[in-house]
Amino acid sequence: MTGLVRRCRYEVLPLAGTDEQVEQHLPPTSPVTVTASPRHGLEPTLEVTEALARRGFSAVPHLAARLVHDAAHLADILQRLDEAGVSDVFVVAGDGRAPVGDFADSVQLLAAMSRLRRTDPPAEPTRIGVAGYPEGHPLISDDDLSQALLAKQALSTYVVTQMCFEPAVVGRWVDRARRLGLRLPVYAGVPGPVERLRLLRVAGRIGVGGSLRVLRKQRGGATLVRTGSYRPDRLLEDLAALGPPTHLSGLHVYTLGDVAGTARWRRELLDRLTAGGASGG
Numbered sequence: 001m002t003g004l005v006r007r008c009r010y011e012v013l014p015l016a017g018t019d020e021q022v023e024q025h026l027p028p029t030s031p032v033t034v035t036a037s038p039r040h041g042l043e044p045t046l047e048v049t050e051a052l053a054r055r056g057f058s059a060v061p062h063l064a065a066r067l068v069h070d071a072a073h074l075a076d077i078l079q080r081l082d083e084a085g086v087s088d089v090f091v092v093a094g095d096g097r098a099p100v101g102d103f104a105d106s107v108q109l110l111a112a113m114s115r116l117r118r119t120d121p122p123a124e125p126t127r128i129g130v131a132g133y134p135e136g137h138p139l140i141s142d143d144d145l146s147q148a149l150l151a152k153q154a155l156s157t158y159v160v161t162q163m164c165f166e167p168a169v170v171g172r173w174v175d176r177a178r179r180l181g182l183r184l185p186v187y188a189g190v191p192g193p194v195e196r197l198r199l200l201r202v203a204g205r206i207g208v209g210g211s212l213r214v215l216r217k218q219r220g221g222a223t224l225v226r227t228g229s230y231r232p233d234r235l236l237e238d239l240a241a242l243g244p245p246t247h248l249s250g251l252h253v254y255t256l257g258d259v260a261g262t263a264r265w266r267r268e269l270l271d272r273l274t275a276g277g278a279s280g281g
Helices: 002-006 018-025 043-054 071-083 106-119 142-153 167-180 196-206 209-216 219-227 233-240 259-275
Strands: 008-012 031-034 058-064 088-092 127-132 158-161 186-191 250-254
Touching: 002 233, 002 250, 002 259, 008 018, 008 259, 018 043, 018 259, 031 043, 043 058, 043 071, 071 106, 088 106, 106 127, 106 142, 127 142, 142 167, 158 167, 167 186, 167 233, 186 233
Parallel strands: 008 031, 008 250, 031 058, 058 088, 088 127, 127 158, 158 186, 186 250
Antiparallel strands: none
């Protein structure tokens, strides 16, 4: 488990002051992903990404396909990221109901990135992440999700799962994806410590209510009800116990707007694990 906790990526919001919070609380050079909002577009994401890169972090912007206008806009974004020293991007469809331009989903954006590399190469990212959905998607069948993930595999280098509170669901999803041919490294999406009401709002918005209902019946759920907050320690224990062929490559921690609290939780957890002689992958 110690090794898994050490291999953390952190997801932050593109808000004013985020780069200062990250520098103050997170380990230097940590991978930090920056989300994208359909309301505000990609500019805040790119600005925070650039600020984090200047501070020495491995900044990873979310490139939401529905917020990219066309191939020229995409080329400009990639050139801008290269000039900032950013070599890792996370490609998603985006939460907007309708695309602002030519790209409706992540597969289309990835294909456009591939075409740019062949015809008018901008500086290209060396790492490209895509999303996985252990609990499925409310608008897309499981078979279609699997086919899309395999289609993205040739155009990407790693997978991050959507937040999920049920380790067995994550394990079954990874095992099935491996059987279907997925070879990319997988990072498990987990929440950092979070206040109960915020957790419920986020879980409802992203469609992980099923595993949250299971959580309420487990040890972590008892803490959630008793204290009004959630800590993912038990979830991480169970994820670390998943055997082959799951082989999680690390954690993707959703800070949910609380960078300081997430950093403090991880530091305290590592201290306990180290003091107790815990290890693992």
